[in-house]
Amino acid sequence: MPRPAELADRLADLDARYRRRRRPRVDSPQGPHIVVDGRTYLTFASNDYLGLASDARLIDALADGARRFGAGSGSSHLLTGHLAAHDRFERHFADFVGREAALLFSSGYQANTGVVGALVGRGDTVFSDRLAHASLIDGCRLSGAEHVRFRHNDLDGLESRLAAHPGGARLIAVDAVYSMDGDLAPLADLLALAERYDAWLYVDDAHGFGVLGDGGRGSLAAAGLDSPNLVQLATFGKAAGLAGAAVAGTATVIDWLVNSARTAIFTTACPPSLAHALTVMLDVVGQADERRADLEARIVQLREGAAARGLALLPSRTAIQPFPCGDDAAALAAAARLRERGIWVPAIRPPTVPVGSARLRVSLSAAHSAADVEALLDGLS
Ligand code: PMP
Numbered sequence: 050m051p052r053p054a055e056l057a058d059r060l061a062d063l064d065a066r067y068r069r070r071r072r073p074r075v076d077s078p079q080g081p082h083i084v085v086d087g088r089t090y091l092t093f094a095s096n097d098y099l100g101l102a103s104d105a106r107l108i109d110a111l112a113d114g115a116r117r118f119g120a121g122s123g124s125s126h127l128l129t130g131h132l133a134a135h136d137r138f139e140r141h142f143a144d145f146v147g148r149e150a151a152l153l154f155s156s157g158y159q160a161n162t163g164v165v166g167a168l169v170g171r172g173d174t175v176f177s178d179r180l181a182h183a184s185l186i187d188g189c190r191l192s193g194a195e196h197v198r199f200r201h202n203d204l205d206g207l208e209s210r211l212a213a214h215p216g217g218a219r220l221i222a223v224d225a226v227y228s229m230d231g232d233l234a235p236l237a238d239l240l241a242l243a244e245r246y247d248a249w250l251y252v253d254d255a256h257g258f259g260v261l262g263d264g265g266r267g268s269l270a271a272a273g274l275d276s277p278n279l280v281q282l283a284t285f286g287k288a289a290g291l292a293g294a295a296v297a298g299t300a301t302v303i304d305w306l307v308n309s310a311r312t313a314i315f316t317t318a319c320p321p322s323l324a325h326a327l328t329v330m331l332d333v334v335g336q337a338d339e340r341r342a343d344l345e346a347r348i349v350q351l352r353e354g355a356a357a358r359g360l361a362l363l364p365s366r367t368a369i370q371p372f373p374c375g376d377d378a379a380a381l382a383a384a385a386r387l388r389e390r391g392i393w394v395p396a397i398r399p400p401t402v403p404v405g406s407a408r409l410r411v412s413l414s415a416a417h418s419a420a421d422v423e424a425l426l427d428g429l430s
Pocket of ligand 1 (some may be wrong): 155156157158159161182184193224227235253255284285286293294
């Protein structure tokens, strides 16, 4: 790592290698159009898959929650910060996804960095898919368990690694929908392996919750899976339009996490207004079949339109539709040219994706119109 006097040079070096990141300041609420530097862009950058991030019902619920439960929760859950609003949400969420119990976290990042280390530690082994989200990788590293990675979605590779690590507790960590590729994990096969090897299966469903499964109950409900070995995560900053995350599983697992997940214990409980709005969100998401159908129509339109124009997208059937560019400079140039046309699509570069696989990450939403997707296809062409 650079010393203090070296930092500026290191940033310049990142710039020269097309790796320096900057945060565009957005001067509008989220929606299919955003305002940056005074210009309005059609955006395909957010994970607001159902178009709920500016939904009036959720905005009202946040305000109502603050009036009823106060602005802050005042302390951590184990002291007196676990208010009725948090408790009610956890019960409703567990029912919604069909598991016994649930635990609310302030973010998905916090959940992933806390849950893995609560289930495995020194002397144990954690097996993660090579494309698992950075927060899951950090959770694996922080756990202190031996960290073994397997090739993306490679069940045979995973099985041989499980067989080679017989001692201690074992946990398999995967995303249900891969955030930069949009493809799906073979969840039923993974769960069968986890059960056969007496391991935990921890599934991060950040990009499936709200979108996949009956009523948006997520990837595990879509696959009809339940097991004492299965611990699942949903995050609420994407399709759910809010923020926060929850882990669901058996009542015993959740009780264990209450006692041992450090990122749930040593942190102030999220504002009760958020917990209250999350409970309202479950109803909104549960009734959002029309939005899910709209999203599906946009996905089909983009893929068929791209094929008709000879544009090669990665093979994804979800709202995440990556357009491979190869090197970092090409991805940045493509994103810049789209911005000139008033279209915002992020260029995703290493270390977020492997070297040589920079891409434009198109993220579709039910709030996009058919004309929006046509404009994107024209721009991509
Ligand atoms: N897991 C995955 C797969 C994600 O894409 C993200 C967000 N980028 C997270 C976890 C982290 O969730 P949160 O934004 O709630 O911290």
